[in-house]
Amino acid sequence: MKEKISKLIEQAKIAVEQSNTLALLNNVKVKFLGKSGELTQLLRGMKDVPQEERPMVGKYVNEARDIITELTENKTRELSQAEINEKMKSESVDVTLDGKRKERGSLHPCTLITEEIVDIFTSLGFTLGQGPEIELDKFCFQMLNIPPDHPARDMQDTFYISDDVLLRTHTSSVQARTMINTKPPIRLVCAGKVYRPDDDATHSPMFQQVEGLVVDEKVTLCDLKGLLETFAKRLFDSSTKVRFRPSFFPFTEPSVEVDVTCSVCHGKGCRICKGTGWIEILGAGVVNPKVLENCGIDSKKYKGLAFGMGVERVAMIKYGIPDMRILFENDVRFLKDFK
Numbered sequence: 001m002k003e004k005i006s007k008l009i010e011q012a013k014i015a016v017e018q019s020n021t022l023a024l025l026n027n028v029k030v031k032f033l034g035k036s037g038e039l040t041q042l043l044r045g046m047k048d049v050p051q052e053e054r055p056m057v058g059k060y061v062n063e064a065r066d067i068i069t070e071l072t073e074n075k076t077r078e079l080s081q082a083e084i085n086e087k088m089k090s091e092s093v094d095v096t097l098d099g100k101r102k103e104r105g106s107l108h109p110c111t112l113i114t115e116e117i118v119d120i121f122t123s124l125g126f127t128l129g130q131g132p133e134i135e136l137d138k139f140c141f142q143m144l145n146i147p148p149d150h151p152a153r154d155m156q157d158t159f160y161i162s163d164d165v166l167l168r169t170h171t172s173s174v175q176a177r178t179m180i181n182t183k184p185p186i187r188l189v190c191a192g193k194v195y196r197p198d199d200d201a202t203h204s205p206m207f208q209q210v211e212g213l214v215v216d217e218k219v220t221l222c223d224l225k226g227l228l229e230t231f232a233k234r235l236f237d238s239s240t241k242v243r244f245r246p247s248f249f250p251f252t253e254p255s256v257e258v259d260v261t262c263s264v265c266h267g268k269g270c271r272i273c274k275g276t277g278w279i280e281i282l283g284a285g286v287v288n289p290k291v292l293e294n295c296g297i298d299s300k301k302y303k304g305l306a307f308g309m310g311v312e313r314v315a316m317i318k319y320g321i322p323d324m325r326i327l328f329e330n331d332v333r334f335l336k337d338f339k
Contacts, residue, residue, distance in 0.1 A: 004042075005042065005060045005061060005064045008032070008038055008039070008042075008064060009064050009067055009068065011032075011038075012028070012032045012067075012068045012071060013071060015028045015031070015032075016028055016068075016071045016072055016075050017075075019075060019079075020079075021079065022076065022079050022080070022083070025072060025075055025076060025079060028072065029072050032068050033065065033068060033069065033072070039061060039064060039065055039068070042061055106335060106336070106338050107338065108327075108335065108338070109315045109319055109321075109327065109335075109338050110208055110311050110312060110315055110327060112315075112338060113311050113314050113315045113318065114191050114208060114210060114311050116235065117189075117191070117210045117231075117235065117309075117311070117314070118189055118191055118210065120231055120234045120235060121189040121212055121231070122189065124187075124227070124230070124231075125187050126187045126188060126189040126212060127187060127188055127189070128189055128190070128191070129174050129175075129178050129188045129189070129190040130174065130190060130191075130192065131168075131171070131173055131174035131177050131190065131192070132168075133167060133168055133192065133193055133194075133195075134161065134165060134166075134167060134168075135165075135166060135167070135168040135173045136164055136165060136166075137163075137164045137165070137166060138164070139173040139176045139177055140166060140168050140169060140170070140172075140173045140176075141153065142294075143176040143180075143291065143294045143295060144172055144173075144175075144176055144250065144251040144291055144294075145250045145251050145288050145290045145291050145294070146250050146251070150250060157169075157196055157197045157198075158195075158196070158197075159195050159196075159197065167194075167195035168194055168195065169194055169195065169196050170194050170209060170211070170308065171190045171191065171192050171194060171209045171210070171211045171308070172211055172251060172306070172308065174188075174190040174192075174211070175188060175190065175211060175213045175306065176291075176294075176295060178190075178213070179213075179215065179291075179292070179295035179296070179297055180295050180296060184215040184216055184217075184297060184302050185214075185215060185216040185217075186213060186214065186215040186216070187213075187214055187216075188212065188213040188214075189210065189211070189212045189213075190210070190211050190212075190213075191208065191209070191210045191211075191311070192208065192209065193206055193207070193208055194206075194207060194208070194209050204312065204324055204325070204327075204328060207310055207311070207312050207324075208310070208311035208312060209308055209309065209310055209311065210308070210309055210311060211306065211307065211308035211309075212305075212306065212307050212308070213287070213304065213305070213306050214227070214304065214305040214306075215287070215292070215297060215302055215303070215304045215305075216302065216303070217301060217302055217303070218303065219303045219304070219305055220286075220303070221244075221254065221256075221285075221286055221305075223305060224284055224285075224286070224305040224307070225242065225244060227305070228242055228258055228282075228284065228307060229241075229242045232260045232281070235314070235318070236260065236263045236318065237263070239261070239266060240260050240261050240263070241260065241261045241267065242258060242259070242260055243258075243259050243278065244256040244257070244258060244259075244284075245257045245258075245259065247283060247285075249283060249285055250288070251285075251287065251288050251291050251306065252284070252285025252286055252287055252288055252306055253285065253286060253288045253289075254285055254286055255283065255284070255285035256283070256284050256285055257280055257282075257283055258280070258281055258282045258283065258284050258307070259278040259279060259280050259281065260278070260279060260281050261277060261278060261279075262276075262277055262278065262279050263279075263317060263318060264320060265277065272317075272320065279317055281309055281313070281314065281317065282307055282308060282309035282310075283307065283308055283309075284305070284306060284307035284308070285305075285306060285307075286303060286304065286305060286306075287303070287304025287305065287306050291304070292304055312324050312327055315327065319338075
C-alpha cells in the first residue's frame with residue numbers, strides 16, 4: 001500500500017508540474033483530492049486492509065493528501081502571479097506617450113455675439129438691463145404706443161398666454177420698465193430671448209435680441225448714427241460704413257432701418273449681400289414722445305434714441321451662416337468652428 005501511495009504522489013507531482021493554467025491545475029486537484037479522487041478511493045478501500053495495518057495506511061494517506069495539497073497550492077500561487085504579471089505587461093501604459101485629452105466645449109456663436117455686442121455698449125457707458133420673458137401686454141405693447149387695435153401688432157404675431165399675459169415679442173419691454181423706474185439720463189442695453197410664430201431659413205419661433213436706449217437732453221438722430229457707426233466698426237472692422245433708410249416703428253419717430261457695408265465683400269457686392277454691398281442689420285429711431293410720456297418722462301425736456309437687432313441675424317452676417325436653423329441644431333461639427 002505504501003508503494004501505491006508513493007506512486008500516486010509521484011503521479012500528482014508530474015500532473016501538477018505539467019499544469020500551465022489554473023483551469024488544468026483545478027482538474028488535477030479534482031483527480032487526486034476530489035470526492036471521487038484517487039486518495040478518496042484509497043480511503044474507501046481501507047475496509048479491505050487488515051485491522052493492524054489500518055493506522056499506518058491512514059497515516060500514509062493523510063501525508064499524501066498534505067503533500068499533494070501543498071504542491072497544488074504552491075502551483076496555484078505561481079500561476080496566479082504569472083497571470084498577474086502577464087496582465088500587467090499587456091495593460092501597461094507608456095507614460096512617454098501623449099495622453100488622451102478630453103474635448104473642450106466652446107461658447108455658442110449666439111452667445112459669443114451677444115457678449116461682444118453687450119461689451120461694446122457697456123464700454124460706451126451703457127448699463128445692462130434685464131426683464132421677464134413672460135410679459136404683460138402693458139409693457140410689451142401699450143406703453144410703447146402699440147394699443148390693441150394698432151396695425152403694428154400684425155408685424156409681430158404673438159404667443160398669448162391670456163388676454164393680458166404673453167411671451168414677449170421684443171426686449172423693448174425692458175426699456176419701458178426701465179424708463180418707469182429710472183430718471184434720465186438713461187443709457188441701457190438689454191439682451192434676451194423673444195418669441196414670435198415664425199419658422200423658416202431666416203426666422204425662428206424663439207430668437208434673441210439686443211436693444212439699446214438712450215434718454216437725455218438734446219440727443220438727436222445724428223448722435224444715434226454716430227453711436228451705431230462706432231458699434232459697427234468695433235463689431236466688424238474699422239472700414240465698415242453705416243447708412244440709414246426711412247422706415248416705420250410705432251415706438252420711434254422718425255424711424256430708420258440701419259444697413260452696414262457687407263463684411264464679406266466690404267461694399268463691392270457679393271452673393272451674401274445680393275450684389276448691393278449693403279446688409280440690413282437693425283432697426284432704430286428717435287423715441288416717440290408718446291412713449292416717453294407713457295413712461296412718465298417729460299418729452300419736452302428729454303429725447304430718446306432706441307435701436308434693436310436680432311442676435312442670430314448678426315451672427316449669420318458676421319460668420320457667413322446661410323440658414324438660421326443651423327444655429328439651433330446643436331451639430332458639434334458646426335459648433336467646433338467657434339472654439
